[in-house]
Amino acid sequence: xxxxxxxxxxxxxxxxxxxxxxxxFLMRLAPGGPFNQEKGLxxxxxxxxxxxxxxxxxxxxxxLYYLNNLAHGDLGxxxxxxDFTVAELFRVGLPVSMxxxxxxxxxxxxxxxxxxxxxxxxxNKAADYAVITLATAGSTIPTFVIAPLIQIYFGxxxxxxxxxxxxxxxxxxxxxxxLTLSLPYVAIFAxxxxxxxxxxxxxxxxxxxxxxxxxxxxxxxxxxxxxxLLPVVSFAGPAAAGLxxxxxxxxxxxxxxxxxxxFIDAAINRDYTLVMGTVVLIAVFTILFNxxxxxxxxxxxxxxxxx
Amino acid sequence: xxxxxxxxxxxxxxxxLWLNKAAVLSxxxxxxxxxxxxxxxxxxxxxxxxxxQTYVRVPPSIAPYPQADAIEAELNESLKRARVEVKxxxxxxxxxxxxxxxxxxxxxxTVRYLDRSDAFDGAKVEEKxxxxxxxxxxxxxxxxxxxxxxxxxGRDMLTRTFVAGRVSLAIGLLAGMVAVSIGVAYGAFSGFxxxxxxxxxxxxxxxxxxxxxxxxxxxxxxxxxxNFVLMFVxxxxxxxxxxxxxxxxxTLSIKRQEYVQAAEALGVGWLGILTRHIVPNILGTIxxxxxxxxxxxxxxxSFLSFLGLGVQEPMSSWGVLISQGARNMDGAPWLLIxxxxxxxxxxxxxxxxxxxxxxxxxxKDR
Numbered sequence: 245x246x247x248x249x250x251x252x253x254x255x256x257x258x259x260x261x262x263x264x265x266x267x268x269f270l271m272r273l274a275p276g277g278p279f280n281q282e283k284g285l286x287x288x289x290x291x292x293x294x295x296x297x298x299x300x301x302x303x304x305x306x307x308l309y310y311l312n313n314l315a316h317g318d319l320g321x322x323x324x325x326x327d328f329t330v331a332e333l334f335r336v337g338l339p340v341s342m343x344x345x346x347x348x349x350x351x352x353x354x355x356x357x358x359x360x361x362x363x364x365x366x367x368n369k370a371a372d373y374a375v376i377t378l379a380t381a382g383s384t385i386p387t388f389v390i391a392p393l394i395q396i397y398f399g400x401x402x403x404x405x406x407x408x409x410x411x412x413x414x415x416x417x418x419x420x421x422x423l424t425l426s427l428p429y430v431a432i433f434a435x436x437x438x439x440x441x442x443x444x445x446x447x448x449x450x451x452x453x454x455x456x457x458x459x460x461x462x463x464x465x466x467x468x469x470x471x472x473l474l475p476v477v478s479f480a481g482p483a484a485a486g487l488x489x490x491x492x493x494x495x496x497x498x499x500x501x502x503x504x505x506x507f508i509d510a511a512i513n514r515d516y517t518l519v520m521g522t523v524v525l526i527a528v529f530t531i532l533f534n535x536x537x538x539x540x541x542x543x544x545x546x547x548x549x550x551x
Numbered sequence: 552x553x554x555x556x557x558x559x560x561x562x563x564x565x566x567x568l569w570l571n572k573a574a575v576l577s578x579x580x581x582x583x584x585x586x587x588x589x590x591x592x593x594x595x596x597x598x599x600x601x602x603x604q605t606y607v608r609v610p611p612s613i614a615p616y617p618q619a620d621a622i623e624a625e626l627n628e629s630l631k632r633a634r635v636e637v638k639x640x641x642x643x644x645x646x647x648x649x650x651x652x653x654x655x656x657x658x659x660x661t662v663r664y665l666d667r668s669d670a671f672d673g674a675k676v677e678e679k680x681x682x683x684x685x686x687x688x689x690x691x692x693x694x695x696x697x698x699x700x701x702x703x704x705g706r707d708m709l710t711r712t713f714v715a716g717r718v719s720l721a722i723g724l725l726a727g728m729v730a731v732s733i734g735v736a737y738g739a740f741s742g743f744x745x746x747x748x749x750x751x752x753x754x755x756x757x758x759x760x761x762x763x764x765x766x767x768x769x770x771x772x773x774x775x776x777x778n779f780v781l782m783f784v785x786x787x788x789x790x791x792x793x794x795x796x797x798x799x800x801x802t803l804s805i806k807r808q809e810y811v812q813a814a815e816a817l818g819v820g821w822l823g824i825l826t827r828h829i830v831p832n833i834l835g836t837i838x839x840x841x842x843x844x845x846x847x848x849x850x851x852x853s854f855l856s857f858l859g860l861g862v863q864e865p866m867s868s869w870g871v872l873i874s875q876g877a878r879n880m881d882g883a884p885w886l887l888i889x890x891x892x893x894x895x896x897x898x899x900x901x902x903x904x905x906x907x908x909x910x911x912x913x914x915k916d917r
Binding site for chain 2: 262388389393492497523526
């Protein structure tokens with residue numbers, strides 16, 4: 245087990261390397277630079293800034309500098325938000341994004357699984373159609389439609405929720421963002437769970453369990469759900485990585501101080517280090533959560549062996 | 552002698568699709584939506600970029616503007632700049648007659664102030680008092696209908712929503728086609744060649760997969776500039792990865808079939824085998840994927856437009872309109888609700904159609 249984890253972590257390094265390399269050169273091919281502002285800096289100042297950040301050197305040298313710093317865990321300073329290093333920006337923003345993402349993930353997992361099981365148990369009945377409709381709605385209505393609608397209805401009309409803002413993580417301020425974040429995932433989890441649960445309920449071991457006179461509860465929870473959870477768990481990995489690293493749309497609409505919004509701002513402003521930092525962050529989270537999912541897999545499904 | 556007519560895969564699939572009410576309704580809805588978006592703007596009576604300064608952010612209404620009780624305010628508003636006093640007005644047979652007076656003799660050119668308003672046109676002097684201090688003029692009330700209201704610049708939302716729909720649907724279809732073409736060509740070639748080639752080509756796909764997706768799109772958009780045509784190439788170029796994987800998998804199994812070996816034995820080249828034997832046999836999978844891909848592309852385009860990276864003014868797409876609506880939702884909720892409804896209902900229909908296609912073409916489900 246430990247060996248497996250170590251090997252997986254080792255194979256993650258080349259993946260990370262490729263991602264960093266590709267993003268670095270792709271980003272630098274785009275015209276413009278962090279100090280090409282509309283107002284225009286004095287050429288001397290611009291030259292000085294570029295020298296400080298090694299931007300005047302050949303690209304391959306800059307790339308090696310970046311790799312070297314990254315290997316030492318240094319993500320560098322932000323070019324456009326002066327006085328901040330990328331690590332500092334993450335230290336402030338990441339807890340916000342992770343808190344929201346974690347709540348959303350938890351909500352999506354519990355609600356999605358629950359709805360999926362209900363749908364499977366009541367297949368082709370009213371409850372099932374309700375689940376299917378909700379799942380379709382959740383996966384077709386984009387978040388940038390849901391979020392303003394929540395703001396209009398719960399914020400402006402009913403005045404139950406604040407319209408936007410973080411307010412140091414006050415509970416009511418989190419409700420809208422968490423709902424918006426989780427809805428698409430509730431839909432996907434419900435759909436996955438419903439499908440695999442229907443299949444699981446038809447399988448031989450469930451028929452045997454029924455024949456042996458086990459209670460419905462025991463059959464559903466202990467025997468059917470355990471196997472049926474596998475697809476849900478395997479999607480939970482990418483879902484967790486996506487949710488915990490913040491969402492551009494949700495953080496923009498609800499004006500939250502998370503890390504999701506940096507991605508686009510940084511790319512537009514050519515804040516090279518911040519863009520790279522975000523890329524590394526997302527890649528690390530993705531690798532990490534896929535690993536965690538694979539480990540959980542082994543606990544749920546004893547057939548999975550880590551050799 | 553009558554022999555039973557054979558049913559091809561396609562005839563069978565079409566029959567099954569026809570029995571699926573949700574899919575048929577969705578097809579009808581999509582056809583209607585396309586027709587409305589394509590020809591609708593010619594019948595709304597407004598151009599999508601015409602600005603009506605008098606009607607900024609007016610709510611949706613079936614009755615034409617100016618509304619009866621708004622005429623007086625509009626008269627006062629438009630004559631304010633002429634520095635005259637409105638003595639009285641009345642409306643007769645589609646024209647307003649307004650009497651104005653001032654301390655100095657009224658200039659007849661004052662009528663032009665009425666023409667400037669979008670509510671009136673064809674203003675002319677009817678009667679002038681002997682001392683020239685009082686003037687009666689008339690103007691036709693020009694009625695404009697804004698079924699979906701107007702936007703913050705005073706442009707007709709109905710026309711704009713239709714024109715935006717054209718853009719969104721076109722991008723969805725074209726970028727979908729781009730993605731599918733790349734994916735099918737790449738996947739079929741990779742799977743058919745096998746061996747080292749396949750290995751390398753699929754590793755490239757894996758690497759592209761591991762790049763953060765939004766980053767990729769944003770970089771492409773930044774590269775290509777905010778260009779309408781190149782944008783959907785960018786979107787299409789990103790979404791081909793799934794298609795490539797699916798097609799490769801199918802190709803791997805089909806290329807071991809006897810008829811492919813027979814074709815090889817007869818000396819058919821690899822291109823011939825790919826186009827004649829392999830691609831037609833995975834057409835079902837491709838079609839299913841296309842119907843599921845188009846909504847994805849539309850969402851992606853709206854997402855980019857929502858962030859301000861997509862289609863630029865005065866052109867618009869549903870994403871642009873939604874983003875504008877979200878900024879104006881306090882006080883003008885129709886700006887958000889109208890485009891959101893168009894976008895979501897189209898996505899719903901596309902999804903139902905995609906599910907229907909899958910059920911109809913899935914050989915396991917027979």
